[in-house]
Amino acid sequence: MPSLSKICSSFCFLSLLPRSRSRAPNPQAMAALRRFSSPAILPLRRFAASCPFSATAGDDQAVMTVETSVPFTGHRIDTPSRSVETTPKELLSFFREMSLMRRMEIAADSLYKAKLIRGFCHLYDGQEAVAVGMEAAITKKDAIITAYRDHCIFLGRGGKLIEAFSELMGRRAGCSKGKGGSMHFYRREAEFYGGHGIVGAQIPLGCGIALGQKYSKEETVTFTMYGDGAANQGQLFEALNMSALWDLPVILVCENNHYGMGTAEWRAAKSPAYYKRGDYVPGLKVDGMDALAVKQACKFAKEHVLKNGPMILEMDTYRYHGHSMSDPGSSYRTRDEISGIRQERDPIERIRKLILSHEISTANELKDIEKEVRKEVDAAIAQAKECPMPDSSELFANIYVKGLGVKDQAP
Structure with a gap:
């Protein structure tokens, strides 16, 4: 020795x-x-x-430096460096986490078609780099609030698969006790405030969370997420105006997957440069299919807003499924477009190539990770199916008027 x-x-x-x-x-x-x-x-x-x-x-x-796929584009702000520090451990964790998210969403598609998931269901596959890159730059004390495409954000916040599938299937073990469904995932202990079904309604709520953080002097920030379809909402501009006046530590994250429901961005927005929409607020356009670029941008944004107030991040991303499970996703875009994005920009394949090019892992080892992920998802689904439904008395729980709708108990 x-x-x-x-x-x-x-x-x-x-x-x-x-x-x-x-x-x-x-x-x-x-x-x-x-x-x-x-x-x-x-x-x-x-x-x-x-x-x-x-x-x-x-x-x-071992620290290694990787350059982002494309440069950042800034509005009223200098852009961060394209050189991102990472480690083999982080790259492997990105690969596993995104593979788990992808497999969960593919499984949710099957469960919906089997009528085990009811109601609305919006899948996130294709956009996984935003979820994992954001988490890599912040802590669980920082808050996140998002719209209804929320399953993978919940996993990124430390949520469990059994909680996710149970919620999707309306079971008692779900993260919202089976009463929220796909659109209303929630994890208070990790500062994840949902999952909101009303388009754009989460934006002023997120700014309110940031107001609480500033008032408490917590030195934490709120990531308020919305899609390009919500980017034209008046409440966004009202909330952003107040946040700028009060220098709130809020980062508005526009996940631009280029289609609001079935409408292409160019048909709905006169200016689809969403990172510039704040005018008086700085913005940054980010390749949202590059997990390392997202990590770099979110780290940069957090440091900025703690000192200077709000900022907009536009994540240039893409969803593979339709807007929701009722949307085939192919009537307003071509299958060639979808397959082209998969081949050229897929976030998981980018990380796979990076891992292989640096000889961090072999192709067979990465396939083994994917097999483990598949087994983990299958086991969680089987377990969720065995979970009971909420008791009928839960229909009247969490309502502010006591006894509303509850029959008098026999003496």
Whole structure:
């Protein structure tokens, strides 16, 4: 076993190695890290971690720099750097999380067609990079509120598959006790405030959450999410005006998937440059199919709004399914358009290529992850199917008038 002094001096050497600005980790650092990652020297590595000059990360934590797919476009603000720092561990977590979200939404499609999910159901597949990239830049103390395409945001906030599928199928174990359904996911302990079915109505609510954060001096922010279909709502501009007047720590995130229901953005908006809509509020256009670009933009936005007040992020993204399950999604756009986006911009495939090009994992190992995800989703569905429906008495729970509709109990 190497001596303690040798271990510490080696970690000191690692800390002085320059980070590679290329798309690959620094070769010297990677080789040195591999030499000192055996279990036999783990106790010494832990000791070295307490030294101020040490750099003790293993290969999965080696810092690497990746350039975003396209530049950011700014309005009334300088844009962040395209060079994003990440690690092999983060890239693998992105791959797994997005694969889990994708599989959940595909399964929800099947459950809806089998009539196990009723009512409205809006799927998120294609837009997963927004959910995972945003979470990578913030903490669970920061708040998120969104519209009705909310399943994957809920998972990103730490929600469980069993809670998601139970809610979709109206079961008691659901995140909203089976009473909210697809559009009303909620996770208060992780500052996730839904899931809202009225177009644009969540925007002033999100600005109100940010007002509470500023009043409490929490140094946290609120991400208020909406689609391009809601971007023309008057309440957006009213809420944004008040937020700018009061310098609230709110980030308005327009998930622009280019179709509000079945209407293309160019038919509904005279100016589809949604990141410029605030005029007096800075904005940033982001490739919403690039998880690392989303992470960089959200980190940048959080730092900005804590000091300066609101900001708009336009996420250029795309949904593969129709607007909802009642929409085939092919009457107002071509199948070639959808397949072209899948081939060129799919967020999961981008991360897969990045992982393979840097030899972080093999193709077979990534397939194994996808198989594990499929089993996890199948198990959660089976478990959710066994969950009971809410009791009929729940129909009158959480109503402000006591006893409304409840029959008198027999003596």
